Amino acid sequence: MNRSVTVHAPASVSNVGPGFDILGFALDGMGDKITLSTREDEQYVIEAVGAELPMNPEKNVATVGLRSLCNHLGYKGGFDIKIEKNFTPGSGLGSSASSAAGAVFAANELLLAGLTKDELVPFALDGEVVASKNRHADNIAPCMLGGFVAVKGCDPFDAFSVDYPNDLKVLIVFPDVPIKTAEAREILPKSIGMATGISQSANMAGLITGLMRSDYELIRNSLHDEFAQPYRKQLIPHYDEVSDLAYAHEAVGFNISGSGPAMFGLFKAQAETKALKTAIEKIYNQADIGIQFHESGINHRGVEHLR
Numbered sequence: 022m023n024r025s026v027t028v029h030a031p032a033s034v035s036n037v038g039p040g041f042d043i044l045g046f047a048l049d050g051m052g053d054k055i056t057l058s059t060r061e062d063e064q065y066v067i068e069a070v071g072a073e074l075p076m077n078p079e080k081n082v083a084t085v086g087l088r089s090l091c092n093h094l095g096y097k098g099g100f101d102i103k104i105e106k107n108f109t110p111g112s113g114l115g116s117s118a119s120s121a122a123g124a125v126f127a128a129n130e131l132l133l134a135g136l137t138k139d140e141l142v143p144f145a146l147d148g149e150v151v152a153s154k155n156r157h158a159d160n161i162a163p164c165m166l167g168g169f170v171a172v173k174g175c176d177p178f179d180a181f182s183v184d185y186p187n188d189l190k191v192l193i194v195f196p197d198v199p200i201k202t203a204e205a206r207e208i209l210p211k212s213i214g215m216a217t218g219i220s221q222s223a224n225m226a227g228l229i230t231g232l233m234r235s236d237y238e239l240i241r242n243s244l245h246d247e248f249a250q251p252y253r254k255q256l257i258p259h260y261d262e263v264s265d266l267a268y269a270h271e272a273v274g275f276n277i278s279g280s281g282p283a284m285f286g287l288f289k290a291q292a293e294t295k296a297l298k299t300a301i302e303k304i305y306n307q308a309d310i311g312i313q314f315h316e317s318g319i320n321h322r323g324v325e326h327l328r
Contacts, residue, residue: 025058026131027327030123031167031320032108033115034191034278034285035159038244039224044183045115045159046169047320048191051108053119054327055083057127060099071106074120082117083124086148090125093144094134102127108315111202112195113279115160121148122164126324138165138323142178153202160279167323169232186235188290189273190318194263194301197311198282200256205280208252217247237273237289244274244287257282259304266304270297290318 031052035045060066065078065087078084083102091097102124110116122145129136145161162170162180169183213221227243230236254260254277263284267275273287288294298314305312 025056026127027054027056028123028127028130028324029054029327030119030126030164030324031322032119033160033163034193034283035115035157035163036246036249036277036279037159037169038228038246038274038276039221039248040159040171040228041221041246041248042157042159042172043225044169044171044228045163046185046191047163047167047323048114048193048315049317049320051114051193051315051317052164053116053123054105054107055120055123055127056101056103056105057087057124057131058101059131060101062099063097064099066099066101068101068103069106070103072110072116074104074106074110080151081120082148082151083120084148085151086121086145087124087128089147090128090134090141090144091132094132096132100128109195111199113200113277113281113283114193114195115164115279117149117152118145118160118164121145122161122324124148126165130326139178139180141165142180143175146175146178155206163323165323167321168319171229183229183232185232185319186237186289190288190290190292190316192267192286192288192294192297193278193313193315193317194284194286195313195315196258196282196305197313198256198258200281202280205249205253205256208256209249210252213248221247240273240287244276246276250277253277253281257284258308258310260284262304263301266297266300270294270300 031047037044173179231239267286
């Protein structure tokens with residue numbers, strides 16, 4: 022058995038358009054670096070770098086997921102876990118999912134348990150639910166598996182990967198606005214009408230088909246959400262202005278990432294986004310709101326061992 026292992030767990034976009042609690046994808050160049058080491062005792066000791074995280078192992082998503090896996094394996098030893106965040110918790114980019122998936126994957130590697138990534142997802146979900154208070158895998162699954170993933174169920178975990186255009190790229194727009202996931206869920210309606218459900222289902226079918234066929238017009242016409250976006254956008258200042266700008270600059274699609282405040286735009290690789298970022302920055306500077314951007318391809322690898 023190894024003494025220590027280091028992994029990278031990517032950030033992710035969830036609630037992709039009509040795929041509320043269903044569809045997510047992983048990002049390149051953003052995520053958690055997690056180093057897991059065995060201890061001589063049975064304690065779980067957490068070190069956090071880059072963000073304030075719960076130090077209590079019963080309240081930290083990484084160690085809750087880790088303990089769930091170890092209980093399954095019958096392993097009773099302790100761990101030192103170092104979590105290095107390079108993106109902000111509460112951003113709508115799957116921070117808790119990165120920590121939980123990364124910790125579980127690292128333990129599987131460290132203990133030579135031999136479980137597949139699909140088999141690891143439920144243990145990571147046990148951790149992620151501590152933060153989200155809701156058992157959904159549209160961040161955990163793409164973080165673990167990479168690419169676009171559509172989740173059919175969590176208990177048992179049931180999902181499938183969705184092919185997507187190789188030249189698809191993502192622009193993340195992240196205004197410095199605090200949004201709590203619980204608050205973002207609370208403002209959603211408790212029920213929806215038949216017409217809304219039909220429209221959402223049609224958009225979901227169109228989006229997945231568009232991704233698989235590299236049909237950009239179908240993607241653009243289908244990446245619309247009627248469940249959450251109409252309500253959650255009120256928590257994000259200037260959302261409609263930014264969305265209009267994105268489409269005016271050749272966006273294939275634009276929507277809220279997770280619960281927000283981060284937003285995402287999909288573009289063809291050759292699309293130029295410099296002018297768009299300048300225009301968005303001007304809007305938020307005038308409102309005295311900080312703004313960050315992240316541009317990347319789709320991460321097809323998911324959680325991976327850093328050699």
